[in-house]
Amino acid sequence: MNIIKNTRKKCPLIHCITNYVTVNDVANIVLACGASPIMADEIKEVSDMQTICNALVINIGTLNERTVESMIEAGKTANKLGHPVVLDPVGAGATPYRSEVVKRLLDEVSFDVIKGNISEIKAIVFNSNKTKGVDASSLDLVTMDNLDETIEFTKKLSKITGSIIAITGPIDVICDDNKAYYCLNGTKNMGKITGTGCMAAGVTASYLVSNLDNKLEAVAMSIAAVGLAGEISEKKALGTGSLHIGLIDAISNLTDEELSKGLQLYER
Amino acid sequence: MNIIKNTRKKCPLIHCITNYVTVNDVANIVLACGASPIMADEIKEVSDMQTICNALVINIGTLNERTVESMIEAGKTANKLGHPVVLDPVGAGATPYRSEVVKRLLDEVSFDVIKGNISEIKAIVFNSNKTKGVDASSLDLVTMDNLDETIEFTKKLSKITGSIIAITGPIDVICDDNKAYYCLNGTKNMGKITGTGCMAAGVTASYLVSNLDNKLEAVAMSIAAVGLAGEISEKKALGTGSLHIGLIDAISNLTDEELSKGLQLYER
Amino acid sequence: MNIIKNTRKKCPLIHCITNYVTVNDVANIVLACGASPIMADEIKEVSDMQTICNALVINIGTLNERTVESMIEAGKTANKLGHPVVLDPVGAGATPYRSEVVKRLLDEVSFDVIKGNISEIKAIVFNSNKTKGVDASSLDLVTMDNLDETIEFTKKLSKITGSIIAITGPIDVICDDNKAYYCLNGTKNMGKITGTGCMAAGVTASYLVSNLDNKLEAVAMSIAAVGLAGEISEKKALGTGSLHIGLIDAISNLTDEELSKGLQLYER
DSSP, X not given: OOHXXXXXXXXXXXXXXXXXXTHHHHHHHHHHTTOEXXXXXXXXXXXXXXXXXXXEEEEOTTOOHHHHHHHHHHHHHHHHHTOOEEEEOTTTTSSHHHHHHHHXXXXXXXXXXXXXXXXXXXXXXXXXXXXXXXXXXXXXXXXXXXXXXXXXXXXXXXXXXXXXXXXXXXXXXXXOSSOEEEEOOOOGGGGGSTTHHHHHHHHHHHHHHXXXXXHHHHHHHHHXXXXXXXXXXXXXXXXXXXXXXXXXXXXXXXXXXXXXXXXXXXXX | OOHHHHXXXXXXXXXXXXXXXXXXXXXXXXXXXXXXXXXXXXXXXXXXXXXXXXXXXXXXXXXXXXXXXXXXXXXXXXXXXXXXXXXXXXXXXXXXXXXXXXXXHHHHOOOSEEEEEHHHHHHHHHHOSTTTTOOOTTOOSOOTTTHHHHHHHXXXXXXXXXXXXXXXXXXXXXXXXXXXXXXXXXXXGGGGXXXXXXXXXXXXXXXXXXXXXXXXXXXXXXXXXXXXXXXXXXXXXXXXXXXXXXXXXXXXXXOHHHHHHHOOEEEO | OOHXXXXXXXXXXXXXXXXXXXXXXXXXXXXXXXXXXXXXXXXXXXXXXXXXXXXXXXXXXXXXXXXXXXXXXXXXXXXXXXXXXXXXXXXXXXXXXXXXXXXXXXXXXXXXXXXXXXXXXXXHHHHOGGGTTXXXXXXXXXXXXXXXXXXXXXHHHXXXXXXXEEEESSSEEEEOSXXXXXXXXXXXXXXXXTTHHHHHHHHHHHHHHTOGGGHHHHHHHHHHHHHHHHHHHHHHOSSHHXXXXXXXXXHHHOOHHHHHHHOOEXXX
């Protein structure tokens, strides 16, 4: 497994249109995992900026009317150029406006990866024209008991959307339309720092674009890596402030060998 | 005293329309004290977002024309729903535009708490229609010598505005219209990190909405807690960078028992 | 040498119109070095805000149409008042829009300092009306081999623009039109955290406005100080997260004496 090695070697440029809450953490974790971040959201330059980058992350955490247009413009350019695009639909479903934006994004941009928690993924299903008729009403927090149903559902969603789907939570599920992983890495306290999900999306894009022969594994490893980094950080952390900083430390030090050893990622 | 316990139990959702300088710290401290933050400032969704939240923080640190409208919209919705609203009038009085915005906010939104340093509180007095005729010209940095006059003034301001007033500084004063506390927690070096005030406002909203039977005490405790967290952090800090991170650590670990022991909060 | 002492004594107010990625770090490092930051970018108040400040930093990292107008307005006011203005042309040359903005900034605002990496400085040359005819095509990453040519070029650029020029990289070059320094402080891993350049610009403005009799030295020292702080931090850092926090710690503790000892700054 050379997923991290490949990322550090390729050092891809990751264009992130993301929220202003965790943008610093996303930039730092993208650097820590071996890539380079560019944050730019002015519509007059997002297309040009995407052209010199290798991948795009769209995170709607603090979306506004101005930046939504930039997201769509950058997304279309990335699609045209064949650059991987990762969607982090933060808070999808929380407000009608957010649902409407998610719908537009799904209509106008093709995503290589959609990564969200179970509520956000459900909102994706309810708000996409493509997923009409798909029943997500029984989807719930992933447990070992409902894992097989969730995987079946997620594979179907992946087939319909054409995206790798990553559902994050205590048990993460990462699927394309014919292969599925679940991941047990991570700790409960990671939910007590903001931005672990946003950071994961940055790592996802970095690993993915550096390992295009191995897309699903790259995405699964990115989710596992951030979870493992949280576990490593938690051993030394004195509270949630140092847990946050230690997580970035851990990603910056992580090698493929250590990731292999710490992985709790299983095919199913 | 169960103020922190109640917050961790209720885990309220705190909607923050705040500045982009310290927004990450505010989100992390809200999580650290047991609540959950939502940052959203697009006018098309702030009212819906406030509806699913339990309280609102308005911080004008990096206000702009777009976000001011969102603040007012969210504030009105919070008022309608009976959700507590905390105003952090960062830099009030520094520019005519900021004064005008403060005036609009005070005219159009009812605040449960107004928290600021002495200059910001003076600017509130000078810029509110409600406070016409109130003489704030003698208000100055709070000392033990002018404490009684300050408290008398602050109680009057609380009566006129209907808000709990928290004046922060080396000596903090926290009053409603008939009861006053002053607080000696905190350290000088906390002024050397940005955002301690913004973070305090996040903790204020979190404690307040989780302790509605005990509003004044909840607000006073939030100010004391952040001060005490600074004291705890400073014992280990190697400089202002680690002071900042350690403060979040300390809030994440703080219990009601430890807060009781470390409190320097006095009724007057 | 009293550059840091003077900064801590004067405690100047530094108005920063900067990107939302590293704005928190800039605010914290400005505080750490002894000055006070004000971040405000609404055009209705930037001129008034600059009036109560002592210096201005313009950083175009996440520029947008709204904030570009604010930058120009604030810059003009600073020029009128004789306040030092530092330009950090982040990503200059990356997109046509960014080039156009740089051109407008150089046309409409006089800068006391222009600080950037070699690509950004080249973009400055290509996009300024003033620098027509200057040949920057041979400019490349500064090495000991091309140092003299780079210095000659940079002095010429300084003469034409009227600005102190700071080119940052493994070897930093800091020149006015008749005197040049190069600096070897800093570490490779500093490139693995976002915002070291943005932070440096904040320190530059802080040192500069506190040492107006010694402008070039103040600028050179600010670049050296951030590099040295990185070296100090790296000795204890456990990864890039703690390197970042330790850098702020180090600036907050730095004295003129320690800076003198650790300096690798040479006149040439």
